[in-house]
Amino acid sequence: MSTTHVLVSLLGIVALLLWGIKLVSAGVLAAFGPGLRQALATRLDNRLAALTAGALVTTALQSSTATALMVTSFAGNGLVALVPALAVMLGANIGTALIVQVLSFDVTLLFPVLVFAGYLLQRSRASPRASEIGRILLGLGIMLLSLQLLSALIVPLEEAPAVRQVLALLVQDPVLALVLAALITFAAHSSVGSLLFIMSLAGVGVLSPASTIAMVVGANIGSALNPLLQAAGGPRSQLRVPVGNLANRLLGGLAVMLALGPLALLAERLGLSPQRLAPDFHLAFNLVMALVSLGLLPFAARLLTLAFPDDASESDRSRPLYLDPAGLRNPKVALVNAAREVLRMADIAESMLAGSKEVFRRNDPSALGRIRETDDSIDRLYGAVRRYLAQISQRELSEEDKRRLYEILDFAVNIEHVGDIVDANLMTIAAQRIDDRRILSDEAVERIEEMHEKLIEHLRLAVSVLMDGNAASARQLVAEKERFREIERAASEDQFRQILSGRLSGTEAASMYLDVVRDLKRIESHIAATVHPLLERTGDLRKSRLA
Structure with a gap:
């Protein structure tokens, strides 16, 4: 397979994945937006409940990016306070790790069923909500299909010696491996997809334990970039959640890179296979970050509010005027x-x-x-x-x-x-x-x-x-x-x-x-x-x- 063919195929798969995410997010907001907003506004004041909700929603949507965009919008509109919104993002990161864990099962029969069911519901137009549920199912099916296509694209790359040599050179340095993984995740808009790619490289012996851990960190950082860019053009208050999430990823990544040698040695002593190291460390990283960060969220929220105050436009109808x-x-x-x-x-x-x-x-x-x-x-x-x-x-x-x-x-x-x-x-x-x-x-x-x-x-x-x-x-x-x-x-x-x-x-x-x-x-x-x-x-x- 030529390099041009690979790049064109990758662009098409990324576009398909983005379309699926958009369908799911739009369908969820249209069908369940009022109830979801009410739940976020009234039931997530508890940080642990918010973290759990973030993990469950992300697992259902198959996308931490979709969860991040929704939570960023809700927090920016004042529907949910900043502390539980940040806790939701900690849960969303755990949700992506759970998705990677379960994707070892065969889902080849699942996405055709979702696409077909979604198509039928959209065509039936039985009710506005049924049509939106159809859009959700269609989006989920398309997302799973795109991940299958991504896996299929990686297989021939594994069998190409020249490509393996080039990749081995790129990921030999842990810092370079981290940057490469962050760029791949950012381009694909999917940490799940990039983790599957990392697992494939580790499985064919391209990655050392240290490089595998570094790429997992990079994938976590890259997944936090897209929500930040999506919020960049809106009100300053909408930057708080994505910036807080990115800062959490960067600080956690820095700690891991400083302890990279001992962590790689520990992985070898535990006997983790190269292919299992990526998903298992990904889950462990996000669980530890959630445990460490949960108690610090009020302090982080105060810093983010100071750094990104509300816009002071008098013409903004959504800005409270009388709540002194x-x-x-x-x-x-x-x-x-x-x-x-x-x-x-x-x-x-x-x-x-x-x-x-x-x-x-x-x-x-x-x-x-x-x-x-x-x-x-x-x-x-x-x-x-x-x-x-x-x-x-x-x-x-x-x-x-x-x-x-x-x-x-x-x-x-x-x-x-x-x-x-x-x-x-x-x-x-x-x-x-x-x-x-x-x-x-x-x-x-x-x-x-x-x-x-x-x-x-x-x-x-x-x-x-x-x-x-x-x-x-x-x-x-x-x-x-x-x-x-x-x-x-x-x-x-x-x-x-x-x-x-x-x-x-x-x-x-x-x-x-x-x-x-x-x-x-x-x-x-x-x-x-x-x-x-x-x-x-x-x-x-x-x-x-x-x-």
Whole structure:
């Protein structure tokens, strides 16, 4: 096989691997983004839980890069604090080591099944979530296929004496071996792929124990470079997680290189075969780094926050304006600050609803993209409000202050859900409608616009209830939910009529209309839920319905 052939093949395999990673990440965010965000925002305050989650997610996604990109985005948007985000990355590195351990099994039958199942789910379009799950399976299958192709590409290289001699010269010096492995991992966007390559070289006797260990260190460093480059063009706060991960890899790598001689001698005494040394040391390295680093993460987080402060742009809608730390000394002042920030969340949610109405009216892909970016602002503000309220709750609060705190938090949670539904559900349906050029009837479009306008009106009413605590307005808001139930019933009946008439094209349009109506009804439910604490306190709301 010529050098040109090898290089062209390698480029194609890398492109295939990147495409698979992109499909998996996009599918996971579209199908499970809201739930994942909620879990990261509320359940990963414990460092050990965050580390475990990072290992599990990376093992499932087959990519620490994909995990790093998601966690970097979540941390940058304020959905998860920096300490657990760094712990997730320690777990992600362990996850890649576990993947390498299990890839010794035959997966040749797995990737065709994943690709086929993913293709069928995407073609069926049974629901937006099913389509995204299909995209996830398709991406996983493509990633496994690319790793199989990479292994196949290495086999003929092992049997070429000239190539073996050149590689032996390149990796003879441990420092050069480290740099080479880092470059290979960076180019391939996969530490798993580079570890398979290192295992193959060690298996044919090209690598000494010292060179094998050095290349494993290089692979760990190289895997931390891509997330850093991906975050380089965004806000400075998004650099904290990838820089922290890279610094962890560099410090660990430096310690290993300083003790390289004794480590290589220990590997020989333990009788580790050259081919087993790479995956076993890779796992041991990441376990030790996680054990050593876990307790130092708060200190590292403080350094990273100082080095990469939040951008100070006044036009950044996602930057909190009212959560003044000095106000925490007085709980009543702090609660007013939190309420003002939550009102900003409501303003952004209102702009998302207005934009959603325009997307369905004009089928504008650019407007769709702007709405999805806007949801990130709500998510980041929600994370900041939640942390601020948690700090307030640590103070001595009166019963009235506790009640107000829960009302503000409940309002923020429901507004965050509204943004997620618009982003993950309505915009997914709108994108499918644009891609497939599905046409809704004028009557359906008018009804969708009318529902959007009602939701905006109700959101404004919910804001007024939060501000003045008017029980009559709260009762009115909850009662309005019945109108949305009637619209949903009418949409369901229309779909059934289309099915019974045998008009398949009409059935598809009716199904899409029903999906939109149901999502808008869910938004109405969340808006109405913002006033439930008030109605429960006044005795106007029973467990199942209005009194």
